[in-house]
Amino acid sequence: xxxxxxxxxxxxxxxxxxxxxxxxxxxxxxxxxxxxxxxLGKRPQLIIDIRSNVGEKKxxxxxxxxxxxxxxxxxxxxxxxxxxxxxxxCAARAGYGQNFVFGPGTRLSVLP
Amino acid sequence: EAQVxxxxxxxxxxxxxxxxxxxxxxxxxxxxxxYRQDPxxxxxxxxxxxxxxxxxxxxxxxxxxxxxxxxRNFPLILESPSPNQTSLYFCASSGLAGGYTQYFGPGTRLTVL
Numbered sequence: 001x002x003x004x005x006x007x008x009x010x011x012x013x014x015x016x017x018x019x020x021x022x023x024x025x026x027x028x029x030x031x032x033x034x035x036x037x038x039x040l041g042k043r044p045q046l047i048i049d050i051r052s053n054v055g056e057k058k059x060x061x062x063x064x065x066x067x068x069x070x071x072x073x074x075x076x077x078x079x080x081x082x083x084x085x086x087x088x089x090c091a092a093r094a095g096y097g098q099n100f101v102f103g104p105g106t107r108l109s110v111l112p
Numbered sequence: 113e114a115q116v117x118x119x120x121x122x123x124x125x126x127x128x129x130x131x132x133x134x135x136x137x138x139x140x141x142x143x144x145x146x147y148r149q150d151p152x153x154x155x156x157x158x159x160x161x162x163x164x165x166x167x168x169x170x171x172x173x174x175x176x177x178x179x180x181x182x183x184r185n186f187p188l189i190l191e192s193p194s195p196n197q198t199s200l201y202f203c204a205s206s207g208l209a210g211g212y213t214q215y216f217g218p219g220t221r222l223t224v225l
Contacts, residue, residue, distance in 0.1 A: 001171065006154075034214070043202060043216040044155065089154055098143045098162060098206070099170060100214070102154040 002027040004092050006103030013080050014111050021106045023090035024072040030092040033073045035064060038087045038105075047088075048075070080110045114139045114210075116217035118203050124223045125193060133188045133201060133220050141207030144186040145170070145214070146178065148199040155202065161186055193224040 003026040013019050025033075034049035050057045050064045050073065057064050061080075066073040077084055090103040116137045125131055135144065145160040147170075157170030161180040175197055177189040186205075190197060203217040 009152075043218055045216070046213050049213075091155075097168070098145055098160040099168070100145070100157055100160075101171065102147075102156070104152055104154040 002030060002092055002094055002099075002101040004090060004101050004103040006090050006106055008106060009104065010107045010109070012109045012111060015080060015082060017080055019075075019077045019080055019084070019108055019110075021075045021088055021090070021108070022072060023074070023092075023103050024070075025092040025101075026071065027092070027094050028068075028071065029094045032093040033064070033066060034091050034093075034100075035075050036089045036091065036102075038089065040086075044089060077108075080108075082110050082112055084108060085110045114215070116203055116205050116215050118201075118217040118220050120220060121218060122221050124225065126225050127194055128192050131190050131193060131222075133190075133203075133222070135186045135188065135203030135205075135217055136184050137186075137205040137215070138184065139205060139207065139209055139215070140183065141205035141209065141215075142183070143207055143212075144180065144203065144205045146176070146186070146188045147202045147204065148172065148197075149202060149219075150199050158188070158201075190222075193222075195224050198222060198224045 006023045031052035036044035038044045063076040087105045146158040147155040156172045159178040161167045201220045204214045206214045
């Protein structure tokens with residue numbers, strides 16, 4: 001089955017700097033890769049996603065890149081702000097079903 | 113308001129006492145899932161459902177049951193809870209109406225003594 005690894009497990013950046021979180025997946029049939037943000041005590045919320053027929057997607061300060069050959073995808077946050085501090089999860093879904101596999105998460109701290 | 117609701121939000125129980133966590137969505141979503149979240153392990157899918165009466169195992173289904181008799185509801189059943197099922201549980205739904213984005217419920221924190 002699918003296995004998703006995520007690095008780093010913790011990341012501290014200065015406000016205004018960029019943050020990059022990387023994930024790798026094992027199942028070449030995976031075709032949908034969402035990223036979720038989870039603030040302390042709250043539910044995960046989708047922040048951006050990418051499908052396997054696209055190499056990059058951007059939404060304001062957030063971008064995701066996908067390298068299907070290497071089976072990895074990355075989240076890029078530019079001009080970080082204190083409110084970006086949270087745990088971020090990547091996930092992969094194989095085929096068109098609903099079997100999602102999540103990475104273990106990255107705790108991002110943006111220091112003022 | 114479009115939402116996924118779960119009940120109860122907090123539950124403390126004892127080993128072996130059957131319990132049900134309810135999940136309901138009002139977005140007419142076809143797909144629903146249950147996850148458990150444990151520190152350092154991220155979210156792990158327990159079961160998912162593609163539509164009414166269609167369910168399938170996720171990565172950690174042992175010790176859990178689900179049913180999907182109505183489109184809006186997807187209860188999670190622990191017939192004989194054990195301490196290793198102490199966790200934070202999330203229900204999620206997605207469907208054509210929301211572009212297949214997964215919307216998560218508020219979570220249920222379960223403690224099994």
